[in-house]
Structures are given as structure tokens and as C-alpha cells.
Amino acid sequence: MTQDTLKINGDRLWKSLMELAQIGATPKGGVKRLALTDLDKQGRDLVTGWARQAGMSVTVDQIGNVFMRRDGKNNALPPIMSGSHIDTQPTGGKFDGNYGVLAALEVVRTLNDHKIQTEAPIEVAFWTNEEGSRFVPVMMGSGVFCGAFTLEHAYAAKDTEGKSVKDELSRIGYLGEQVPGDHPIGAYFETHIEQGPVLEDADKVIGVVPAVMGLSWYDCVVTGMEAHAGPTPMHLRKDALQVATKIMQEVVNIGNRYPPYGRGTVGMVQVFPNSRNVIPGEVKFSIDLRNVNDELLNKMHEEILAFVDQTSKATGLGVTVERVSYYPPCPFHPECVDAVRSATAKLGYSTMDVVSGAGHDAIYAARLAPAGMIFVPCKDGISHNEIEDAKSEHLEAGCNVLLHAMLDRAKIVS
Numbered sequence: 064m065t066q067d068t069l070k071i072n073g074d075r076l077w078k079s080l081m082e083l084a085q086i087g088a089t090p091k092g093g094v095k096r097l098a099l100t101d102l103d104k105q106g107r108d109l110v111t112g113w114a115r116q117a118g119m120s121v122t123v124d125q126i127g128n129v130f131m132r133r134d135g136k137n138n139a140l141p142p143i144m145s146g147s148h149i150d151t152q153p154t155g156g157k158f159d160g161n162y163g164v165l166a167a168l169e170v171v172r173t174l175n176d177h178k179i180q181t182e183a184p185i186e187v188a189f190w191t192n193e194e195g196s197r198f199v200p201v202m203m204g205s206g207v208f209c210g211a212f213t214l215e216h217a218y219a220a221k222d223t224e225g226k227s228v229k230d231e232l233s234r235i236g237y238l239g240e241q242v243p244g245d246h247p248i249g250a251y252f253e254t255h256i257e258q259g260p261v262l263e264d265a266d267k268v269i270g271v272v273p274a275v276m277g278l279s280w281y282d283c284v285v286t287g288m289e290a291h292a293g294p295t296p297m298h299l300r301k302d303a304l305q306v307a308t309k310i311m312q313e314v315v316n317i318g319n320r321y322p323p324y325g326r327g328t329v330g331m332v333q334v335f336p337n338s339r340n341v342i343p344g345e346v347k348f349s350i351d352l353r354n355v356n357d358e359l360l361n362k363m364h365e366e367i368l369a370f371v372d373q374t375s376k377a378t379g380l381g382v383t384v385e386r387v388s389y390y391p392p393c394p395f396h397p398e399c400v401d402a403v404r405s406a407t408a409k410l411g412y413s414t415m416d417v418v419s420g421a422g423h424d425a426i427y428a429a430r431l432a433p434a435g436m437i438f439v440p441c442k443d444g445i446s447h448n449e450i451e452d453a454k455s456e457h458l459e460a461g462c463n464v465l466l467h468a469m470l471d472r473a474k475i476v477s
């Protein structure tokens with residue numbers, strides 16, 4: 064077999080995915096393996112056990128990120144890394160995150176099968192608490208690693224029962240010693256199910272990911288006056304909901320004004336007092352604006368603020384809008400994007416560019432090293448759901464692309 068036709072073992076990848084999915088398996092076919100629970104420990108133990116069997120050494124850092132290393136010829140070089148997360152949502156699926164970790168492990172197993180030595184070391188990583196459902200913030204492990212927030216901030220996070228990240232890390236035996244970030248990375252790749260419907264809709268196998276969308280989140284409050292729905296004539300009302308719906312519609316209009324990557328969503332609404340025969344006196348709602356281009360995202364930001372101001376003046380009702388979160392778009396490194404693109408072309412898979420609308424550990428890794436992502440389709444674009452599903456041949460294809468993209472960076476010695 065020449066290097067160009069080297070392929071991973073798709074059956075082995077699938078079997079490992081199914082075995083890991085047994086830990087925390089739900090009756091509906093999904094997985095519930097929340098970060099730093101006993102089940103997370105079992106999942107971590109299984110994956111690190113597989114890594115040791117594959118001859119890798121295992122390092123754990125102080126936030127519980129795990130790095131599994133296969134030496135290269137020149138171990139002074141920073142490792143070519145790939146990984147993702149193995150924690151899940153409470154009603155999560157088998158593939159979100161898990162695929163990225165096990166695909167990276169499969170790359171190492173394949174290199175072992177063919178006795179291939181690389182110039183740079185190869186590392187497989189899983190990052191602590193990517194999902195953020197038990198502990199906030201999300202993408203905790205990779206966030207601490209890249210310095211987006213401090214270790215102390217992460218340690219102090221508590222679940223709804225008051226258990227802290229530090230105590231739970233220690234309890235499950237994954238409170239490591241390495242200082243987060245004190246660990247060079249030569250390049251970082253992450254394979255992931257798309258978590259959206261674009262690839263499936265276009266009937267393509269591999270998504271090359273040039274960037275992850277940026278987002279702006281807001282809390283908006285409209286204040287009117289509660290009054291009886293019968294005796295109060297229409298022209299004498301201060302109906303907070305009627306004003307709120309104008310703004311909500313504008314959020315969607317803004318998303319529509321910036322195709323193809325503009326997004327505008329109102330996902331959370333609270334109406335007070337929420338009574339059938341009372342004119343709403345107050346409405347609180349969320350606004351989520353996204354774009355892959357920071358300049359356009361900023362325009363969207365200014366447009367919603369201007370619209371709110373104008374609507375407040377025109378109606379005489381008070382409206383406040385506060386930005387509560389902002390992540391700029393994250394373009395991936397051209398060299399990593401190219402490595403993914405050329406590996407896909409070499410292997411002959413159908414492909415298109417897909418911008419990620421969801422957050423990933425790769426965003427934080429990209430702050431420290433050249434990074435890139437590979438997407439494969441998932442059924443109906445659904446994830447964060449027990450019915451999440453993906454085809455074995457697509458997972459295999461994505462893993463083959465990962466293999467060749469990593470080899471492009473790690474360089475084969477023999």
C-alpha cells in the first residue's frame with residue numbers, strides 16, 4: 064500500500080464508537096454522560112485504556128484535559144493534535160464529540176497497523192466539559208487551556224447540587240498536574256458531525272470548515288402597562304407584547320438581510336403576567352445574532368440597537384437591550400483548511416465548504432496553533448438529541464480525511 068491510498072479501519076472505528084456509547088446509554092438510543100460524573104470517568108478510562116493498548120502515553124492537566132501521545136522521530140517538534148470531547152448533553156447522541164476523539168485514536172491505530180513513523184509526534188486529546196450542561200462555561204477545558212478564562216474560574220463552577228469542578232475532577236481521578244496550556248501544539252484538527260442539515264441536503268460527504276460563526280447574545284426587555292383586556296380601548300394601551308413582536312420580527316429580518324451566513328433568532332420569551340385577559344405589561348426575550356464575518360456581525364448589532372431605539376421612541380414604551388455574550392467569528396488557519404481540502408480531493412470524496420454555526424474546542428485551540436475542522440453529515444442535521452445518527456461510511460470517510468490531513472502536517476518518515 065502506498066501512502067496515498069492509506070485508509071483507516073472503518074469497522075474498528077464504528078465498533079469503538081458503539082462501545083463507548085454503551086457507557087451512559089439511554090433507552091431511546093442516545094447517551095447521557097455528563098462531564099465529571101462516574102459515567103464520564105468510565106468513558107475516560109475506556110478511551111485512555113485503548114490509547115495505552117495502542118502504545119501511547121497519557122498526560123492529564125489540571126483541568127482534566129487528557130493528551131494521549133504517539134511519539135514521532137523528532138520529539139522536540141510540537142505534536143500534531145486531533146481531538147474533541149466525550150462528555151454529552153443529558154439527552155445526547157453517540158457521535159457529538161465522541162467521533163472526533165475516536166477518529167483521532169483510529170488514525171493512531173492505523174499508523175500502528177502499517178508501522179508508519181511520523182516526523183512530529185501525534186497526540187489525541189479530549190477536553191473537559193465541552194457541552195457545558197452540568198457546569199458553565201461551555202468548552203471549559205479548551206477555554207482554560209488557551210487562557211480564555213482562568214483555572215480558578217473553572218474550578219469554582221458548581222452544578223445544581225453544589226458540587227464543584229475541582230472536587231469532581233479529584234473524585235473521578237482526573238485532576239492532573241500539568242499546567243493547562245503548558246503543552247505546545249504544532250497543528251490541531253477536529254472531526255465532528257456537522258450538527259446541521261447542509262451536507263445532507265447537498266448530498267456531500269465531507270465538509271471543509273473555513274470558519275466558525277461569531278455570535279452576539281442579548282437580553283431585551285419591553286416595559287408597558289398591565290390593564291384589563293376588555294375595558295381598555297386599543298388606542299389607550301401600552302401593550303408590551305405588541306412592541307416586542309415588532310422587534311422579534313426585525314431580528315429575523317436582520318438575519319435574512321445578510322445571506323448566506325446571517326442568522327437571527329429569538330428563542331426564549333417571557334410574557335408578564337401571562338394571563339389571557341391582561342394586556343402584557345412586560346416582555347423579556349433573548350436575541351441571538353450570528354455571522355461568519357465580524358464586520359457584518361457588527362452591522363447586524365448596530366441595526367438591532369437602532370431599531371430598538373426607534374421602536375421605543377415611536378411607541379413611547381421603554382425598551383432595554385443588553386449584550387450578554389459576544390464571540391467573534393473564528394476563521395481557521397489556511398494551511399489546515401488546505402490540508403483538509405487536499406486530503407479530501409486526493410481521496411475523491413464529494414465535498415463542499417460548510418461554516419460551523421456551533422461552538423467547538425477547535426475554536427480555542429485555534430488561538431494557540433493552526434487549526435482546522437472536518438465535518439461529516441448527520442441524519443436530518445440533528446444533534447444534542449438521542450436520535451442523533453450518522454452513517455458508518457461517512458464517519459469512515461471523515462476519518463480518512465483526518466488521517467491524510469494529519470500526515471500532511473506530521474510528515475511520514477518511513
Ligand SMILES: [Zn+2]
Nearest residue numbers: 148159160193
Ligand atoms: Zn461537540
